[in-house]
Amino acid sequence: MATAKSKRPKGLDPDQVAQIALEIADRDGLDALTMRGLAERLGIGTMTLYGYFPNKEKLLDAAVDAAVAGREPPTPSGDWNEQLRSVVLWAREGLLEHPSIVELRTRRPVLRPDALRFSELIVGILREAGFPAAEAAPAFRLLFTYTLGFAALSPATGTESDRAEAQRVLATLPAAHFPALSEMRDEASAAMGGEEVFRYGLDRIIDGLEAQLSRLAS
Amino acid sequence: MATAKSKRPKGLDPDQVAQIALEIADRDGLDALTMRGLAERLGIGTMTLYGYFPNKEKLLDAAVDAAVAGREPPTPSGDWNEQLRSVVLWAREGLLEHPSIVELRTRRPVLRPDALRFSELIVGILREAGFPAAEAAPAFRLLFTYTLGFAALSPATGTESDRAEAQRVLATLPAAHFPALSEMRDEASAAMGGEEVFRYGLDRIIDGLEAQLSRLAS
């Protein structure tokens, strides 16, 4: 995949560089991954990095490849809705392992072919289940948006202080203007993230797709 | 809401400053909103801005308030699912009007009380419909994630070139490895964004919530 084009620098190869970059970004956040910092970490001059990748964007593309590499999807089993569920949960696992990929996707599209395997799997299952192409596409988009959106918007990655701050705001909300929220502060703050909350939503979506499929059949 | 604390500078008041900041961010993107650029636009020294807001984060909070200010929610009518639908579409309108708020939310939580009105409305409708607190919370989260996630991840805001690039990648995908996607390139690229695609997903979610509600009733 990632062979240096113009220059072939010393011991390191581009994939190793991308792997280290991914580790930094996953551990400390995407903003913490700087060309200067990465070069220092590798013990090379900043500009030497530009022998491996023409710019930071290409480096990030390679980091996406590194994150996706070797992740085998689940072997299909059960009904279409069970297959859908397991592929979505498989994708979610990958996103939780590599939060920086989520962060990157919120800033720009990520169009690495390997990253489109999720799309391919989901669309395949939906078509097989009986959705016509015109519906499989937006139905995929729903699952994609929910899966990535949840990873991006819910405080799994978010700092502990973010969560505390959210609870503080919830607690100080004037009950007169926010009667429904005030009545269920605990449930509201519990529902900000986590596996159970994710699965609740996923199950509703699958219920909805099932309803649509019966509608199509009749 | 936003009264200067330490200093009371000349003609401008903080709300006006926040309004201009919002306009810049909505038009040119959140990154294009810089303290230096905003100050220049206002014809004041950069550091004078710090008389209005202690730091950029507070300025962005005020910009959120400006975006939310005066947006009246739809008057409830119809069944709970119709109410849900119209509140979600109302929120989506606001997000499309103010793409920078979406961008901001993907970078950090946005906990302005006024921005929680969406939550309050949705949760209220769900409770009224018959969802217990323990389910209304994750059900809200599903609607929130989908609505904001769609705005953040679909190329409504995204540049035209992003869309073209995505179509190019789709077109060059090897059919052997991506049979399902290759069979429906047109549908796949059409489903990347837009009102119809959003509504398709929203309708599936509402179908799923209806299914769950009948399940709860029986």
Added chain:
DNA sequence: ACCTGAACACCGTTCAAGT
């Protein structure tokens, strides 16, 4: 009291130069 320029500690990347 109100306003602000200089300076600090950062970015990604170009350019010209080192070996």
Added chain:
DNA sequence: ACCTGAACACCGTTCAAGT
């Protein structure tokens, strides 16, 4: 051929100073 420091055009913000 391979590597890199200096420099450029940016950031947000602190600090000390102007009026």
